[in-house]
Amino acid sequence: MSIKGEAKLKVASDANKGSVTLFVAVSRPASLHLESLDFFGRPQAVLVCDGVRFAFLNGQDGTFYQGPASPRNVSRFLPVALRPQDWVLLLLGEVPRLPGDPAAFALDVPAASYQVKLESEGARQTLWIDPATFRLRASRVEGRAGYYVAFDDLEDLGGAPFPRHLALEVPRPASRWELRYTDVAPNEVIDPELFHLTPPPGARVIAVDDQGTELR
Numbered sequence: 001m002s003i004k005g006e007a008k009l010k011v012a013s014d015a016n017k018g019s020v021t022l023f024v025a026v027s028r029p030a031s032l033h034l035e036s037l038d039f040f041g042r043p044q045a046v047l048v049c050d051g052v053r054f055a056f057l058n059g060q061d062g063t064f065y066q067g068p069a070s071p072r073n074v075s076r077f078l079p080v081a082l083r084p085q086d087w088v089l090l091l092l093g094e095v096p097r098l099p100g101d102p103a104a105f106a107l108d109v110p111a112a113s114y115q116v117k118l119e120s121e122g123a124r125q126t127l128w129i130d131p132a133t134f135r136l137r138a139s140r141v142e143g144r145a146g147y148y149v150a151f152d153d154l155e156d157l158g159g160a161p162f163p164r165h166l167a168l169e170v171p172r173p174a175s176r177w178e179l180r181y182t183d184v185a186p187n188e189v190i191d192p193e194l195f196h197l198t199p200p201p202g203a204r205v206i207a208v209d210d211q212g213t214e215l216r
Helices: 084-091
Strands: 002-013 017-027 031-037 043-049 053-058 063-068 104-108 113-120 123-129 136-142 147-157 160-170 175-186 204-207
Touching: 017 084, 017 175, 031 084, 084 160, 147 175
Parallel strands: 063 204
Antiparallel strands: 002 017, 002 175, 017 031, 031 043, 043 053, 053 063, 104 113, 113 123, 123 136, 136 147, 147 160, 160 175
C-alpha cells in the first residue's frame, strides 16, 4: 500500500508550537518522503528514506544529513525514534505490534472497544479495536520508545477505510503531533526517486552513523 498527497501537521511541545503543510509520500515496506512547506509552498525541511539510507535537508540553515536509515536518524524530523517501516505503518493508519501472543483481552466499555494487551521484552502495548469493524482505533506503547496514537475520520480510499486524521502523543519529551490528510491518493505508482535526495548547491553535507554521530 502507498499514499501520496498533502496534509496539515500541527505540533505542540515545550520547544515548538505551530502548524505546517506537508507533502507526504509513503510506500510499504519502508519508504517515506516528508516535506514541510512554507506559506508560499517552498520546502523548509525534507526527510527521505528508502528503508536503507536516509537524507534530511534543513532548509533553515542549509545542512544536509545523510546516513543509515536508523530510528535515531529518521527521528531528526519525527517525535519518536522508530524504524522507518514502523513510521510507514503509522502514516498508513496502522501500528507496529509487539511480537508474541496477546497477554490479555477484554471489552473496554467506556471506550466502546475491544482491548488487547501485548507484552515483549519489558515493553507493553495496548490496542483498542472497534467491535463492529475490527478497525484499529488506538495504540499505546509503554517501555522503550513509548507513545500513544489514535486514528479517526475514516474514509473509503481504494475500497478500504483509511483514517484521514492521526494524533500522536509522546511522553518524553512531552509533545503532540497531529496530522490531518487533506488531499491524498492511495496506491498510486510512486517514482522511486522521491525516496532519494541529493544535496542542493551550497548545502553543508554531514555524514552520520546509525547513532546520528557525525563522521569525520
